[in-house]
Amino acid sequence: xxxxxxxxxxxxxxxxxxxxxxxxxxxxxxxxxxxxxxxxxxxxxxxxxxxxxxxxxxxxxxxxxxxxxxxxxxxxxxxxxxxxxxxxxxxxxxxxxxxxxxxxxxxxxxxxxxxxxxxxxxxxxxxxxxxxxxxxxxxxxxxxxxxxxxxxxxxxxxxxxxxxxxxxxxxxxxxxxxxxxxxxxxxxxxxxxxxxxxxxxxxxxxxxxxxxxxxxxxxxxxxxxxxxxxxxxxxxxxxxxxxxxxxxxxxxxxxxxxxxxxxxxxxxxxxxxxxxxxxxxxxxxxxxxxxxxxxxxxxxxxxxxxxxxxxxxxxxxx
Amino acid sequence: xxxxxxxxxxxxxxxxxxxxxxxxxxxxxxxxxxxxxxxxxxxxxxxxxxxxxxxxxxxxxxxxxxxxxxxxxxxxxxxxxxxxxxxxxxxxxxxxxxxxxxxxxxxxxxxxxxxxxxxxxxxxxxxxxxxxxxxxxxxxxxxxxxxxxxxxxxxxxxxxxxxxxxxxxxxxxxxxxxxxxxxxxxxxxxxxxxxxxxxxxxxxxxxxxxxxxxxxxxxxxxxxxxxxxxxxxxxxxxxxxxxxxxxxxxxxxxx
Numbered sequence: 001x002x003x004x005x006x007x008x009x010x011x012x013x014x015x016x017x018x019x020x021x022x023x024x025x026x027x028x029x030x031x032x033x034x035x036x037x038x039x040x041x042x043x044x045x046x047x048x049x050x051x052x053x054x055x056x057x058x059x060x061x062x063x064x065x066x067x068x069x070x071x072x073x074x075x076x077x078x079x080x081x082x083x084x085x086x087x088x089x090x091x092x093x094x095x096x097x098x099x100x101x102x103x104x105x106x107x108x109x110x111x112x113x114x115x116x117x118x119x120x121x122x123x124x125x126x127x128x129x130x131x132x133x134x135x136x137x138x139x140x141x142x143x144x145x146x147x148x149x150x151x152x153x154x155x156x157x158x159x160x161x162x163x164x165x166x167x168x169x170x171x172x173x174x175x176x177x178x179x180x181x182x183x184x185x186x187x188x189x190x191x192x193x194x195x196x197x198x199x200x201x202x203x204x205x206x207x208x209x210x211x212x213x214x215x216x217x218x219x220x221x222x223x224x225x226x227x228x229x230x231x232x233x234x235x236x237x238x239x240x241x242x243x244x245x246x247x248x249x250x251x252x253x254x255x256x257x258x259x260x261x262x263x264x265x266x267x268x269x270x271x272x273x274x275x276x277x278x279x280x281x282x283x284x285x286x287x288x289x290x291x292x293x294x295x296x297x298x299x300x301x302x303x304x305x306x307x308x309x310x311x312x313x314x315x316x317x318x
Numbered sequence: 319x320x321x322x323x324x325x326x327x328x329x330x331x332x333x334x335x336x337x338x339x340x341x342x343x344x345x346x347x348x349x350x351x352x353x354x355x356x357x358x359x360x361x362x363x364x365x366x367x368x369x370x371x372x373x374x375x376x377x378x379x380x381x382x383x384x385x386x387x388x389x390x391x392x393x394x395x396x397x398x399x400x401x402x403x404x405x406x407x408x409x410x411x412x413x414x415x416x417x418x419x420x421x422x423x424x425x426x427x428x429x430x431x432x433x434x435x436x437x438x439x440x441x442x443x444x445x446x447x448x449x450x451x452x453x454x455x456x457x458x459x460x461x462x463x464x465x466x467x468x469x470x471x472x473x474x475x476x477x478x479x480x481x482x483x484x485x486x487x488x489x490x491x492x493x494x495x496x497x498x499x500x501x502x503x504x505x506x507x508x509x510x511x512x513x514x515x516x517x518x519x520x521x522x523x524x525x526x527x528x529x530x531x532x533x534x535x536x537x538x539x540x541x542x543x544x545x546x547x548x549x550x551x552x553x554x555x556x557x558x559x560x561x562x563x564x565x566x567x568x569x570x571x572x573x
Binding site: 055058059062079080084088092096098107108110112 | 327330333334337338340341344345405406407409410411412413414415416417569570573
């Protein structure tokens with residue numbers, strides 16, 4: 001699938017990128033673009049190829065075929081130049097456990113050639129912003145998982161990147177750290193930082209991503225804004241009803257015009273349809289005609305999780 | 319690319335190597351495997367060789383200095399990459415704008431500095447406690463510097479294969495280091511070794527370092543001095559090139 005979305009100058013351009021490990025094709029001919037200032041979500045189940053894609057784009061592994069550029073620099077031919085524009089926060093916080101938080105920050109800034117005065121002032125500011133000032137001299141091994149992940153974000157940001165790669169940045173974190181990281185990412189994005197985010201958290205993706213790509217078995221199944229993806233998965237629109245005392249017979253609910261599928265969870269009934277308004281009206285009339293009473297009646301758009309399941313073809317529902 | 323941007327890129331990479339050196343000094347110089355295999359090993363080997371035998375200081379001291387250099391300079395390389403792979407910090411290094419070659423050069427420098435610094439200790443102790451005297455200081459310094467570079471490059475090469483645990487690589491490194499120790503004229507001058515060992519000795523960088531250090535303490539070197547320097551230079555170049563090649567081949571393994 002080729003992404004044609006970005007009208008603004010792309011920061012990341014991926015064209016036919018493929019990576020094989022022996023007989024396994026982890027990423028298969030994917031193409032997309034990420035525009036400057038976007039938060040681009042990369043969603044997929046475990047083993048879909050998300051981390052392999054990030055590793056190719058960040059120069060950790062070489063693609064088997066295809067090409068990609070970051071800020072115009074080819075990731076294979078100008079690998080070092082392309083890496084000068086990026087910073088990575090991997091899923092597992094990989095700080096140096098035997099160094100203090102401050103040493104970790106300074107080491108990363110030095111590696112990226114950040115001048116001394118700037119790295120000291122930025123380091124102090126970032127520790128303050130991410131609530132780590134009082135942990136400045138603590139060894140990283142003494143920090144909780146959430147604090148380590150915040151330190152990783154600090155170490156990435158102190159290098160002043162133009163593109164930030166976040167691989168499952170809030171996975172397994174406490175609520176406070178996860179919220180803080182999301183807040184910082186939004187603020188940085190508002191200041192112009194481009195973010196490439198992989199996540200399992202559909203609420204997070206729907207909440208902060210300007211566009212989303214869904215990858216499954218190494219292929220990109222869909223790319224668009226969360227809103228458009230929801231509307232494209234029109235079969236996943238549904239009418240949700242809760243009845244007082246007794247519900248109408250299931251056969252009658254299924255036979256309402258426009259109903260594609262019926263799901264019930266104890267007292268809650270979901271009638272999947274592409275025309276939720278007319279199904280809701282018909283349901284209300286059916287209920288009244290049978291002398292029954294509705295307690296709740298809502299029309300619902302699919303959540304990003306519904307869209308995700310729809311596009312990865314879970315159970316052949318697509 | 320212009321000459322000035324080439325020079326700038328070269329300086330950035332050199333700076334990156336020095337940052338890697340700084341990181342390794344902070345993190346690895348005092349790690350137990352380095353202290354055990356790099357510092358305690360040569361002490362125990364020396365004691366095992368010396369105790370109960372009447373060997374003249376001039377016969378022992380050059381071998382001891384060369385052995386200390388051998389163990390210390392080869393101790394850092396096999397530890398760093400396996401340790402970083404296990405700690406998941408390796409991925410962060412290779413995604414930084416520093417080439418793999420510069421990262422490995424930083425690792426070589428780490429072993430080089432560690433080897434040179436530690437081998438000064440037996441030199442000073444022997445000057446204070448024995449009657450062994452340095453006949454040619456330039457040869458001693460040259461031998462230590464070139465030996466440390468080639469040994470350190472060997473250590474970095476040995477760390478290339480991906481391993482589940484750093485201890486596996488340390489074991490592999492000892493499989494290489496220990497046999498070479500016995501065929502390189504450390505305990506017995508190469509000229510007095512059995513024929514097969516004298517044939518194998520030229521394949522070890524330790525033989526040339528040992529010859530240079532023996533010459534520095536006034537012995538007649540087994541190999542010509544110029545050949546020792548040339549061979550140590552070639553060993554460094556070949557081992558470092560092989561390190562770059564194999565580390566690149568295995569860079570994605572075990573992440």
